Amino acid sequence: MRLRLDAVSVEIDGATLVEKLSLAAAEGEVVALVGPNGSGKSTALRCVYRALRPASGAVLVDGRDITALSLRDSAQQVAALTQEAGTDLDFTVEELVALGRAPHLDGNQPLSRRERELCTEAMARLDVLHLARRGVLTLSGGERQRVLIARALVQEPSVLVLDEPTNHLDIRHQVELLALLRSAGPTVLVVLHDLNLAAAACDRVVVLSRGALVAAGPPHEVLTPELIHEVFGVRTSVVPHPLTGAPQVLYSLPTAVRTESRP
Numbered sequence: 001m002r003l004r005l006d007a008v009s010v011e012i013d014g015a016t017l018v019e020k021l022s023l024a025a026a027e028g029e030v031v032a033l034v035g036p037n038g039s040g041k042s043t044a045l046r047c048v049y050r051a052l053r054p055a056s057g058a059v060l061v062d063g064r065d066i067t068a069l070s071l072r073d074s075a076q077q078v079a080a081l082t083q084e085a086g087t088d089l090d091f092t093v094e095e096l097v098a099l100g101r102a103p104h105l106d107g108n109q110p111l112s113r114r115e116r117e118l119c120t121e122a123m124a125r126l127d128v129l130h131l132a133r134r135g136v137l138t139l140s141g142g143e144r145q146r147v148l149i150a151r152a153l154v155q156e157p158s159v160l161v162l163d164e165p166t167n168h169l170d171i172r173h174q175v176e177l178l179a180l181l182r183s184a185g186p187t188v189l190v191v192l193h194d195l196n197l198a199a200a201a202c203d204r205v206v207v208l209s210r211g212a213l214v215a216a217g218p219p220h221e222v223l224t225p226e227l228i229h230e231v232f233g234v235r236t237s238v239v240p241h242p243l244t245g246a247p248q249v250l251y252s253l254p255t256a257v258r259t260e261s262r263p
């Protein structure tokens, strides 16, 4: 198994934020992590990119506990797009993307031709090549998000974790990003709030509630009205997508908050 979380628990100041979370993702699989606000999704991801150390349990990449690897070795294995990933550093887009190669370089070693091509290709795939010379601080939120994803791709990780990567993205770039994640190569663990994007793009969906796993499996098995009501407290209808058959979650607003009906 490429990525495995084995009974990972996280405690901070005596509170258990994640409790005995186990999940696995095979090579090339795209797994969505969904759940209500505060259910522990970002905390679980932080253990994978080593911003947090589990109180117990382990994160394994290709069977090796990542805490046994040097930071440089684990940065070659795992790339992350985090919620804190906005950068205050005034790089150009191409400089920031090139930084994704850092875990693979010795000191100030310049990029090889192949690495420069890799950066150009990633910028093109994320539709930011035309911004290559722009300062990152001048970009819109969605443009910056796409640049950071290009940086994660040039890292050529075997595992890519992304925390709400569709934040700030317009609908075209959301759809393109999810399609890209399916074809990019690395095993992907992605936190998503949009259950329909998760259903369309992910092989499996893992649902967290109050720090613990409540369901995991293919989208059509997991995303049922009963489960969504139990976990999110929202009534939904789930119908098959007319073209793909993937489950589509339809929401209706509670009648109490509807505006009065028109004459």
Ligand SMILES: Nc1ncnc2c1ncn2[C@@H]1O[C@H](COP(=O)(O)OP(=O)(O)OP(=O)(O)O)[C@@H](O)[C@H]1O
Residues within 6 Å of the ligand: 012, 013, 017, 035, 036, 037, 038, 039, 040, 041, 042, 043, 044
């Ligand atoms: N450093 C910390 N100290 C104390 N509590 C924390 C800390 N970090 C996170 N928490 C709490 O842990 C819980 C889980 O947080 P986490 O960010 O993992 O949730 P999430 O599922 O990613 O939420 P969201 O959908 O809102 O991004 C929350 O209640 C949060 O307030």
